[in-house]
Amino acid sequence: MTAVVGLPPRPAEAPAAQELRRTAVRTLLRNWRGRSTVPTASLYPHQWSWDSAFNALGWAHVAPRRAWIELSGLLGAQWADGRLPHIVFDPAVAEDAYFPGAWYWRPMPAAGPPPGVSTSGIVQPPVHAAAALAVARRNPGPESDAALRRLYPRLARWHDYLWTRRVVSQYGLVAIVHPWESGLDNSPAWDAPLRAVPAVDVAEVAGLRRDLRHASSAHRPTDEDYARYALLVREYRDGGYLDRLGDLRFCVLDPLTNAVLAWADGALAEIAERVGADARPHRDRARLLTEGIQEHLWSPEHGCFAARDVHTGVLQPARTVGGLTPLLLPGLDAALRDALVSTLTGPAFRLGGDARGVPSYDLTAPDLDLGRYWRGPTWASTNWLVWTGLHTAGRLDLADVVAADMIELVAGAGLREYFDPITGAGLGGADFTWTAALLLDMLPGHSVNLLSEFVDKW
Ligand code: 9WN
Numbered sequence: 001m002t003a004v005v006g007l008p009p010r011p012a013e014a015p016a017a018q019e020l021r022r023t024a025v026r027t028l029l030r031n032w033r034g035r036s037t038v039p040t041a042s043l044y045p046h047q048w049s050w051d052s053a054f055n056a057l058g059w060a061h062v063a064p065r066r067a068w069i070e071l072s073g074l075l076g077a078q079w080a081d082g083r084l085p086h087i088v089f090d091p092a093v094a095e096d097a098y099f100p101g102a103w104y105w106r107p108m109p110a111a112g113p114p115p116g117v118s119t120s121g122i123v124q125p126p127v128h129a130a131a132a133l134a135v136a137r138r139n140p141g142p143e144s145d146a147a148l149r150r151l152y153p154r155l156a157r158w159h160d161y162l163w164t165r166r167v168v169s170q171y172g173l174v175a176i177v178h179p180w181e182s183g184l185d186n187s188p189a190w191d192a193p194l195r196a197v198p199a200v201d202v203a204e205v206a207g208l209r210r211d212l213r214h215a216s217s218a219h220r221p222t223d224e225d226y227a228r229y230a231l232l233v234r235e236y237r238d239g240g241y242l243d244r245l246g247d248l249r250f251c252v253l254d255p256l257t258n259a260v261l262a263w264a265d266g267a268l269a270e271i272a273e274r275v276g277a278d279a280r281p282h283r284d285r286a287r288l289l290t291e292g293i294q295e296h297l298w299s300p301e302h303g304c305f306a307a308r309d310v311h312t313g314v315l316q317p318a319r320t321v322g323g324l325t326p327l328l329l330p331g332l333d334a335a336l337r338d339a340l341v342s343t344l345t346g347p348a349f350r351l352g353g354d355a356r357g358v359p360s361y362d363l364t365a366p367d368l369d370l371g372r373y374w375r376g377p378t379w380a381s382t383n384w385l386v387w388t389g390l391h392t393a394g395r396l397d398l399a400d401v402v403a404a405d406m407i408e409l410v411a412g413a414g415l416r417e418y419f420d421p422i423t424g425a426g427l428g429g430a431d432f433t434w435t436a437a438l439l440l441d442m443l444p445g446h447s448v449n450l451l452s453e454f455v456d457k458w
Pocket of ligand 1: 039044048049050051086180183184185186211
């Protein structure tokens with residue numbers, strides 16, 4: 001090996017940060033299942049779609065080959081119609097370990113998953129192209145080049161699915177058809193559209209739930225909402241997963257899904273250039289979506305973007321972290337970007353004030369619930385999106401606050417699924433993979449040598 005002369009030695013990392021890094025790597029290793037990483041062993045024992053994209057960002061720091069295996073495995077479960085399912089079930093896990101398990105999503109249509117692969121039928125936010133590009137940028141070389149060449153056609157078909165089957169032409173935006181598709185499953189942004197879904201078979205569905213065996217009922221959705229989630233699954237399934245948007249009870253334009261798609265279309269354009277494909281259609285889509293988001297989802301009264309119910313046309317009055325994620329868009333109007341930053345640092349989210357990280361919901365809202373799933377707590381996934389968006393917006397000062405807060409939360413409570421933004425208490429599942437992965441991405445510096453001590457484990 002040639003010695004590199006003239007570079008100053010890397011400054012030694014503080015022992016506390018080193019310990020956090022070690023803990024994060026241990027969690028990734030513990031949750032690795034050979035071809036993917038489970039979000040957390042007991043509560044979520046399968047592969048989740050947007051989790052896998054975030055997990056790949058963590059693996060990119062530790063063992064890039066695993067990042068590619070994780071993304072390739074997920075894209076390998078792509079349906080014939082192009083959709084990327086939100087769960088890929090692990091056949092080695094007991095059928096009743098998670099609800100709704102593989103059996104609940106069947107029968108699968110002819111345009112469903114590849115033979116022998118068991119999946120759900122809904123989707124999650126399309127972070128994947130952006131994650132693939134980030135993994136390649138962090139690990140330049142032939143392995144990443146080959147992975148991008150292999151994955152590009154699948155990523156492009158995934159975006160095509162959203163752009164054809166899910167687009168609501170009146171708005172030029174894509175719709176989600178289940179709250180779980182947003183990734184912010186229990187957000188107050190879905191309360192009104194979800195109220196239109198009857199809560200039937202509440203006791204029966206409550207009996208099937210498995211989440212309450214692993215997390216407190218005070219931190220999870222109610223039985224009534226679970227009954228609504230289950231009915232939406234059954235109706236979509238019984239309609240052959242056909243995306244007849246007008247007939248589906250839940251049909252919402254989510255700012256996070258649309259912002260992530262526009263951002264990922266930008267990433268797909270760069271991947272296309274790298275693999276010698278045409279980047280223009282992806283760039284055009286990114287621009288069109290950015291325009292649609294600004295035109296149809298901006299809520300001046302809330303100083304952030306909001307969800308619009310396609311059936312009623314109503315813009316939902318909830319200020320949520322999802323409404324801040326258009327910070328990711330390089331083409332965002334400067335006045336709207338400044339307004340988002342004011343909202344982020346103002347009383348609703350209090351970044352840099354007494355809140356830790358960016359809470360999932362407005363801290364001034366009367367129905368704020370600091371402990372309950374997506375109705376107040378701080379999550380690593382959405383904080384990472386805002387952190388990335390603040391870099392795009394040129395607000396590195398605030399991006400550093402987000403990273404420092406996440407580090408502080410994890411140092412105090414461990415690698416939990418979510419955190420109380422005021423007390424810092426850890427909530428939901430423990431040893432959470434995306435918390436570990438995104439912490440590795442947000443920790444300043446990059447201490448490769450430290451990670452080498454784990455090398456024999458992969
Ligand atoms: C339903 C795995 C997933 C995340 C979601 C989060 C939660 C599932 C559940 O866990 O959702 O998909 O059973 O509650 O809300 O964002 O991808 O970590």
